Amino acid sequence: MKKTVILWLCMMVITIMTGCQMIKIEEGNRTPLEYTIVENNEIPEEAASLIEEKKAAEFQMTYQRGEDLYLIRGYGKQMSGGYSIQVTDLSVSSSAVFFCTKLVGPDEETVGGEPSYPYIVVKTGY
Numbered sequence: 001m002k003k004t005v006i007l008w009l010c011m012m013v014i015t016i017m018t019g020c021q022m023i024k025i026e027e028g029n030r031t032p033l034e035y036t037i038v039e040n041n042e043i044p045e046e047a048a049s050l051i052e053e054k055k056a057a058e059f060q061m062t063y064q065r066g067e068d069l070y071l072i073r074g075y076g077k078q079m080s081g082g083y084s085i086q087v088t089d090l091s092v093s094s095s096a097v098f099f100c101t102k103l104v105g106p107d108e109e110t111v112g113g114e115p116s117y118p119y120i121v122v123k124t125g126y
Contacts, residue, residue, distance in 0.1 A: 028093045028094050028095065029093060029094070030091040030092065030093045030098065031091055031092055031093075032090065032091045033090045033091055033092055033097070033124050033125075034124065034125070035071075035087070035090050035122045035123060035124040036122065036123050036124075037087070037120065037121070037122055038070065038121040038122065038123050043070075043121050044063065044065050044070070046063070047063040047065075047070055047072065047121070050063070050072075051072060051074065051119060051121075054074060055074055055076070055077075055117040055119065056076060056077050056117065057074075057076045057077075058074060058075055058076040059072075059073075059074045059076075059119075060072065060073050060074075060099075064126060066126075067125060067126050068123050068124075068125065068126060069123070069125065069126040070121055070122070070123050071090070071097075071099045071121070071122050071123075071124065072119060072120070072121045072122075073085070073099070073101045073119060073120050074117065074118070074120075075103045075117075075118045075119065076117065077115050077116075077117055078115060078116050078117070078118060079115055080106060080113050080114070080115065080116065081106065081113055081114060081116040082105075082106025082107065082116075083103060083104065083105060083106055083116060083118040084103075084104045084118070085101050085102065085103055085104065085118055085119070085120040086101065086102045086104060087099075087100070087101055087120070087122060088100045088101060088102050090122065090124065099122070101120060103118060
């Protein structure tokens with residue numbers, strides 16, 4: 001029973017992490033979730049390896065470790081550095097977790113240089 005609930009929750013999170021676009025879900029009452037943005041040196045090694053494998057294309061994934069749930073959103077290869085990512089929503093309803101982010105481009109002075117692979121990792125309680 002517990003494995004079924006965990007699998008269902010993970011599937012819902014993955015489905016929702018598509019950027020909150022083109023998905024019709026009964027939202028109901030939503031409760032904001034507390035979270036922290038995880039620094040690169042604090043990302044679990046296994047999750048960091050998965051990010052490295054997937055970083056060239058846009059991706060979304062979840063990673064669970066103990067009582068912590070990591071929500072990860074990558075924006076693929078960008079032609080320069082200087083990008084940032086904003087969390088616009090992280091909330092839960094009775095049927096789904098909502099994780100919405102926004103890629104913010106570099107200012108004109110920062111454009112150029114080496115390509116980058118912007119992604120964000122947030123940690124919340126499971």
